[in-house]
């Protein structure tokens with residue numbers, strides 16, 4: 187079984203995340219721990235909260251994270267680390283993600299699971315329903331080879347899923363393939379958003395299965411589809427993103443991108459894009475959530491744009 191397959195196999199029941207008041211209590215405690223250990227992160231979080239409160243946006247939402255059932259995480263993470271030659275910043279479990287969120291002052295995360303085979307659909311849906319809470323929104327995943335893909339979109343809609351995650355490299359498809367059209371139609375019809383991996387992938391040869399040209403084609407052919415382009419429109423294809431996608435009404439989730447780009451290019455791209463189409467994401471555990479917030483903070487964007495990216499825009503989508 188491959189790492190990605192293990193990553194989505196169902197395992198024993200996950201521990202339930204924190205709820206309601208418990209969340210608030212836990213968060214205060216977590217912040218207190220941080221202040222006694224390392225004062226700098228807390229100050230950053232408090233400063234950030236102040237800015238956000240001023241803008242009537244008190245929520246930081248991470249639109250791109252990954253987590254796995256406990257037993258799966260222990261095996262999947264080392265394997266995925268090897269594929270991408272990259273080190274994880276948490277243990278890959280739901281508790282690990284929640285702890286990372288508490289440390290970073292993040293209220294809510296979207297979890298992007300990937301079905302690497304059509305049969306994994308049900309296990310992902312079941313697990314997602316178990317872990318769904320006021321702090322976590324798990325997305326489902328449909329495999330392009332699934333003959334019942336369209337039906338499943340409607341099923342997910344009924345179950346209250348806001349969207350699906352797809353990954354052209356792990357699911358072996360090109361974004362603009364003809365066979366994908368019925369699925370895109372169903373997503374457009376139901377209003378479920380599509381979060382595809384965009385651009386190259388760190389663990390795969392450089393095939394253009396989800397490059398900016400294909401994203402633009404998708405946007406043009408399916409104008410009602412709520413498309414969320416990850417990794418700032420296309421990992422390691424940002425000049426093309428700037429040429430083709432910036433300025434259009436396509437959601438851009440900005441994980442795993444800022445550290446590769448010059449400050450000038452990031453600011454130019456962020457400022458030229460419609461401000462309500464930008465979403466904060468970290469790709470946790472593959473990047474550190476606190477560090478991802480700091481990268482954005484260091485750009486000194488105006489307060490309105492900053493809080494819209496960090497949570498305001500995502501809040502409207504979820």
Ligand SMILES: [Zn+2]
Pocket residue numbers: 250251252298469
């Ligand atoms: Zn990811």
